[in-house]
Amino acid sequence: MYRYLLLCAIAFQNISHGQQNPPLRLATFSADITIPLGHRCMGILPTKASRIEDPLEAKGVVFLSDQQPVVFVALDWCEVRNGAYDQWRDRIAAAVGSTRQRIVVCSLHQHDAPVTDSGAQRLLDSVGLENELYDTAFQDECIDRVVDAMKQALSNPQVVTHYAATEAKVDRIASTRRVRLPDGHITFDRGSSSASQARFADADEGEIDPFLKTLRFFNDQSEIASISSYATHPMSYYGRGGVTADFVGLARRRRQMDTPGTMQIYASGCSGDVTAGKYNDGSPAMRGVLADRLYDAMHAASQSNQRTPLESFAFRCEAFQLPFHEGEEFERNAMTKVLWDSEADVRDRILAAMGLSSLDRIESGQAIDLPCLDFGKAQLVLLPGEAFVGYQLIAQSLRPDSFVMAIGYGECWPGYIPTKQAFDEGFNHGWRWVGRGSEGIIRDALQNALSPK
Secondary structure (H helix, E strand, O other): OHHHHHHHHHHHHHHOOOOOOOEEEEEEEEOOOOOOOOOOOOOOOOOOOEOOOOOOEEEEEEOOOOOOOOEEEEEEEEEEEEHHHHHHHHHHHHHOOOOOHEEEEEOOOOOOEEEHHHHHHHHHHHOOOOOOOOHHHHHHHHHHHHHHHHHHHHHHHHHOEEEEEEEEOOOOEEEEOEEEEEOOOOOOOOOOOOOOHHHHOOOOOOOOOOOOEEEEEEOOEHHHHEEEOOOOOOOOOOOOEEEEEEHHHHHHHHHHHHHOOOOOEEEEOOOOOEEEOOOOOHEEEEEEEEEHHHHHHHHHHHHOOOOOOOOOOEEEEEEEEEEEEOOOOOOOOHHHHHHHOOOOOOOHHHHHHHHHHHHHHHHHOEEEEEEEEOOOEEEEOOOOOOOHHHHHHHHHHOOOOEEEEEEOOOOOOEEEEEEEHHHHOOOOOOOOOEEEOOHHHHHHHHHHHHOOO
16 A cells, blocks of 8 residues: 555656656757858859858757657758758658658758759750768768767657747847838839848838747756747848858857757748848948847847756647749740750749649658647747748737747748748749749648647
8 A cells, every 4th residue: 555655656757847748758860961162052042152151050959759759940041942851850750750741840941052853963964063052971971970970869869758848039130021112013123132122121021920939848957949030031131152150050059058068959930922122231340230130039038047847748630732933934845945954044944843843742742741739828830931021920820829939941842932922922933933822821731830739
């Protein structure tokens, strides 16, 4: 009887402290993924990498529970698409004994960084443009580095007893691309460095999410990892030959210096239509200014002492297809003609190869995954491509009772994913591969992924 009462007391103590049985454990890792000199950036930038201004990093966490492991990793790369996205997830999944769907990979979308798409590069190889989009062997090396770092981290995971979900308002960074001009016309031309033009600097911020959100994980009083996310394009200036993680990477590294025992991870929110263009004029000095503003928000979000016992952890994943671009120039014959035209601009041939790779993926029936990590009173959900900030706001509205961190730039083949309103208002851009109807499909997937089970 005494032994029975003792076991009951231990069980009650575990429940009262919100501990899982078995508890969630967490391992953190990081690796260098800086591209070599001579590598192309953003897929089509004419000036290739000529110097390394600061390194590109992969930073991540492995969540270990009584289910298959879940890995979250954020890359200082512009985009990872199609077969390349599968390569990252499959290699990591094999290393931890999990499945592709449970490997949550996102890009931060810095433009002075690579775009990778194995299907597109194979097509380019077939017309004599080897390694023109990206160096395939180098990507393999980067995956090896990440896997090695992750395996080393798995030797010493820590139990997660508590988490904190906090946010802080960001001062003068984000603004929408959408600007209504004095004549009433709507333009989406406010880019990342438009502040030198009065019509863009004077226009209001428009629809943004003004808050940086942070998920922090603790072993008792010790903070193990912090994941922060903010919805804006992460560029101060780009295309001048300097490889860089830009102002978001600078802010993250400063936070890492503040907290050497805590892995600081940053991910870009849904920000296809959000830039720093109202406040940023593209001058080199503004990179540091923007980094300071983001750092201040990161620091502010870390100051709350309110923590929640971790009582549950769940993973869900929705899969869906998005319609391909409706334009004639995106038809297979049209893109194939450009790809094989040796007199066409190389950048146009790269774009054609990327489009064909995406079309091949759709026609093969392979869906886009939308994963959700659920910590009880907080959820992290990853959306594809350059989803507009409206999707982030939709995700939050679907769970008003909870803290929702919506991250963008997962599977990136869709490029820009406008909302229905943006489609109706004429948003069109060469980096858009999806067609109308995307909003309803993604809304349904978010609803299913975020709904508590």
